[in-house]
Amino acid sequence: MEEEQKPFLFDKPEGNFSFDANSSAASSPKHLNLESSPFGKTNIEVKKEDSYLFYPPKDNSSEDADLSPASSYELLNLKSSPFFETNSEVKEEKSFKSSEDANLITDADPGYACFDLSSYLQGNAEVKEKPPSLLDLLRVYLSLPLLKSEVKEEIISLEGFPRDNSSDNAYAEMESQRYCKGKKKKKSDASSAKTPYSSTITNSITDTPTEDKNVGSKATSEGPGVDLQLQPASIQSPHIGSRWRIHWSNTDGGVLRRQMTDVERMVLRPNHEGEQCPVCGDRVSGYHYGLLTCESCKGFFKRTVQNKKQYQCSADANCHVDRTCRKRCPSCRFQKCLTMGMKMEAVRADRMRGGRNKFGSFYKRDRAHRLQRNAMRVTVIPSSGITSQPQTFYTPADHQVSSSTTDQNTHIHYYDQTKVKTEFIKTEYDAHLQSPTLSSSTNQQISDFIMRPGYLVDHQDSIAALLNTTNEDHLLRFPTTYPLAEVKQEPFDYSEHHFVHHPLLEYQGYTSTANYAPMMPIPTVTTAQSVVTSTSSTTTGRVAEQTRTSPVLPLCPAPTEKTVDHFYNSNMAEMCKTLPDDSQIIRIFNAAKGIKGEAHSFAVTVADENLKVIVDWAKNNQLFGKLQLDDQMNLLQTSWSTVHLVDITNAMIHGNLSPTYKITTGEDVSVGAVALLGYRLYVNTWNDIVNRLRNMGFTKFDYCAFRFLALFDQSMDHFQAVSTARSRVLQAWAEVRCSFVSGFMSIFEEIRRLSHDAVRYLWSLQSNFPELWASLRPDTSLVLEMIKTSATRPTDVTSTVPHISVPLQQTTYAPVVYMTS
DNA sequence: ATAGCCTTGAGC
């Protein structure tokens, strides 16, 4: 056995181990059997030798094993593992609390060994003879290798697009299980445990679902392990709180794994998953009445039309509509449904159920358009591994995207050369379906544009394409939108056109054109405008002319092959792809507001949850990965607060967060107070920053640049990886902004300073308001531990950003109103 | 009234 294993040790010092998974299958599924874990019998020997150990699949001859992530022979750092110190003392079976950790171990997984960082955060873990600090756990997490890209590809191939015979079974089961609800989906298949390699995807997906609402609390998931891939929900819901899970399982050959990253989740995402309803931002459930919308807007639209409801807006008919307030003004909600493209005629007068409607071909074409459009920016992950540079595909055929004559099969012909390519297109396509980040203000611009007279009649497909493009497209002023180019050749003048036919016009109560998307220009965006105008030298003076009549055109010049080529090959576009889903921060806020505690607890909970997102994002960055582990830790401790503030700032700019959140104490906490970790003194300053950036036309590119510049904090510029990252970001950013970045940079510096002030403030609570500090549960908050560590470590002379050393001027943190709640 | 889940059935 030992001889067989040696090849997997590579050139690491040999750490002997003898592990027989078969001999130690735990009898109780609720028990953690350390003895059966790779740590169980190897620990002592490894201690003597080295802490590193490659863990091979237990059965290489298995066909499935070849496809499993086990084939990547992951590296375990046993010394860093939380089991390391405790293991020798736990010779026999050690159990988790079944009540708390039922979600960790499924019935289908006897012998499942699992260590859950979330449990540690909650203080629930049993194995804590010498519990590692939260920072230790972070170190473990960072030290874990990334999964190999082959795994992703195999998963994709099994999900099948187009399906092949080999994937039919899994696919069909997925489909059938879509209709199994809740507990029915729960795995109770004991045979799964007996045949650990029964499913390739089983071994590939270690994602563990957690209810979105359960941020920071006990996960209610069904647990990792066997057959998760057959539960779409497990892949679908990006979840908070479970991302830190690291587990080892008997059933899949003994691989220490980490949670899927956002990127991987995106790659794995099934249709519409993660997409946001263009009306309210909720999760899209499919095409409804002509548009990809959520279930609630579908129902709302149906009820409204079927019952011929007439709503009256009590305000100015321009109420904001999002998931949290969609019930508030049905008038504006319905208006937005129509504006976004829902079709009243798709509601059947005869109420006949089932079957297909006349929009079938529209949906199909729309899908094809999206697919083709997004194929243009496909990045194929080379099978050789994650270190290879992605290759960007670009095809001139995509210039015809959204043309009504586009052959929907074009992409298939073009890309079906290899399975991997085709399948990856699917995931990219899915990922870009109605971008979750399309802000309402952006939508408004779009609707302003499409509602211009004459446009609807001749450009139905174009409208659909336009409406369904990503936020990135619009925010970046890069067209979706070859059809747009056509349109632009004939500048519009509102005064010369009449409104076109629309079902709305025939609907009593909605006959006023005033109910259409308002024609008022959006606030002038001088910076963005000048940048884009200067970029599009090929579009001639027509741009200037259009500036007067359309709020959109000047920001969205007709694309040239050059500009499009530049965009789709730009580094910035690649960087943007790594950003977390915009809805992430919304979910964090919504979930955290339910956590018991006052405003500071709310803020710290939000920060803790977002920190996990930030860590995953950083961990997946190549340059970040080039840093030594200690430097990674230091960098994160320095930069997390700025990244966090940037995230909330971006969400606020684009209207993704409500201004205040009511927490369990009944208090309304402003987003600013949360963003600043409870430091309300500077909330107005921050609000001002938000407004200024909004008025400057803060785009996703800018957000991307801010986030990277925040992570790779200037104070760490003496590291090669950091300085390289910073210069790359600045260069890419300057390219897309045509060097007009100085205004943004000065505001970024303000944000950076604010974030550091906020951290100092929070730390000051420890001495100034010990009770409040204690109420924040510093023992279970990674954020607080980071702050504490930064504050108590020796000052780094190379840093330009002072570490928190002493509580600042106490007057600054006078008891203001922090204690009101 | 809302919104999540369920049933239906034409088209593929």
Next chain:
DNA sequence: GCTCAAGGCTAT
């Protein structure tokens, strides 16, 4: 026979 976008049902 499968898909998926219709309508229906029902707990809240």
